[in-house]
Amino acid sequence: MKEKSMRLRVGKPEEVGVSADRVNEVLEKAQGWVDEGIHPSLVILAARRGEIFLHEALGSLGTEDPSSQIKLNTIFPLASISKPITATAAMILVEEGLLGLNRPVRDYIPEFEGEGKEQVMVHHLLTHTAGIDDEATWAAIEKKEEAAVTVPTCEETQHPAVHRYLNYGFDFPLAKKPGVEMSYSSYGYYLLGEIIRRVSGLSLDRFAAERIFKPLEMKNSWFSVPENVRYRVVQRPSDAPFPELGSVESQEFPSPSAGVYSTAMDMAIFGQMFLNGGVYGEARILSPASVHAMTLNQIPGIGGHYLNEYFPEAEWGLGWGVYQNRKSWAYGEILQSQRSFCHGGAGGVFLWVDPAHDVVAVFFSVVLELLENERPKACIDLFINTVLSSIVEL
Numbered sequence: 001m002k003e004k005s006m007r008l009r010v011g012k013p014e015e016v017g018v019s020a021d022r023v024n025e026v027l028e029k030a031q032g033w034v035d036e037g038i039h040p041s042l043v044i045l046a047a048r049r050g051e052i053f054l055h056e057a058l059g060s061l062g063t064e065d066p067s068s069q070i071k072l073n074t075i076f077p078l079a080s081i082s083k084p085i086t087a088t089a090a091m092i093l094v095e096e097g098l099l100g101l102n103r104p105v106r107d108y109i110p111e112f113e114g115e116g117k118e119q120v121m122v123h124h125l126l127t128h129t130a131g132i133d134d135e136a137t138w139a140a141i142e143k144k145e146e147a148a149v150t151v152p153t154c155e156e157t158q159h160p161a162v163h164r165y166l167n168y169g170f171d172f173p174l175a176k177k178p179g180v181e182m183s184y185s186s187y188g189y190y191l192l193g194e195i196i197r198r199v200s201g202l203s204l205d206r207f208a209a210e211r212i213f214k215p216l217e218m219k220n221s222w223f224s225v226p227e228n229v230r231y232r233v234v235q236r237p238s239d240a241p242f243p244e245l246g247s248v249e250s251q252e253f254p255s256p257s258a259g260v261y262s263t264a265m266d267m268a269i270f271g272q273m274f275l276n277g278g279v280y281g282e283a284r285i286l287s288p289a290s291v292h293a294m295t296l297n298q299i300p301g302i303g304g305h306y307l308n309e310y311f312p313e314a315e316w317g318l319g320w321g322v323y324q325n326r327k328s329w330a331y332g333e334i335l336q337s338q339r340s341f342c343h344g345g346a347g348g349v350f351l352w353v354d355p356a357h358d359v360v361a362v363f364f365s366v367v368l369e370l371l372e373n374e375r376p377k378a379c380i381d382l383f384i385n386t387v388l389s390s391i392v393e394l
Helices: 020-035 079-095 121-124 134-146 158-169 186-200 204-213 225-233 247-250 264-275 288-294 378-387
Strands: 041-048 050-061 303-304 309-310 341-343 347-356 359-365
Touching: 020 041, 020 050, 020 303, 020 378, 041 264, 050 264, 079 121, 079 186, 079 264, 079 288, 079 341, 079 347, 121 186, 134 186, 158 186, 158 359, 186 204, 264 347, 264 359, 347 378, 359 378
Parallel strands: none
Antiparallel strands: 041 050, 041 359, 303 309, 341 347, 347 359
8 A cells, every 4th residue: 555644635626636516516415405404414524635625514503592503613423433443543552562353352351251252352343243232232231230230440541431331241141153243333342442441551532632633633533522612512403313412421421432522624634544544644543554454344254234234245344334345325335436434423424435536525414313224314325426426537
């Protein structure tokens, strides 16, 4: 992979082989999605060859003040887009020789006990193939939380609630043998975050701040949102899906699987770092070898369940959804190249990188409705296709 250290900059569409007329059509479509009430709040960004040719904020901030307008620096809950960030933190430790992907999770968390768990490797957590039934695991955790089951003393580098949830789930049995099926698991990323904490000696939020956010100058990204910027966090109606997103409790809770808050620009920088082969400006976060491994299908021949759908080929990298042949809303749009990788998050957020077209794109929205199979009523797929179709020079 050829190293590029380019930083994102504002440019004109025609300078990077993109049709200005078609970009205007993308913007018109986006405004229509807001006007139609599909997305009351929306920030979109697209860049090619390091030049931002589209960056717009549409709709309202969603606060009690109906006149409050959303801005380019509005902060969104990333939900599950937090997972590639946690995965990046893990890969930093892999590169430093402190963490082994092919080593058992129990090497780092001896409390992770039960039949077959000695076969769960760290890489299984990254690819959601550890054999964890997430729904059943969290149901068991909630029962213990309600019963206030006693857990060991929490260390200073861990959040008390994260500590409880981890301990409540350590002994819950696996549903399947590791490595035979992909089953999307947030608890698996809690385990990964705990490994990062124990190996590095730092809390996950501090590790991410020092090793990822600060070097990349992602000044608007946190696992725990500072009080002085919370007025910039997008809000959603109380009857919308995932009403907890944006709440003060959510902003203070550093979930390893879903706890990051950020802006479209910051996440475009994160995506560009991957597009550059692990470097952004003068900051190298990962080696090209790690970027390649993270964005390669690490589970060929393995099927998986996601959003009540089954895919014969799940196609997942280390923290990223990768696209080769899988056809799925947003995760497998036909116009995407087979080198694309991406991740979405509950509530209507999506980050997508396409190395073949040299594109990074961000779609941050608020969704108001869930359709069949728990799929949000959102226009992410339409955004992907209109952005790609605006490219007129390869």
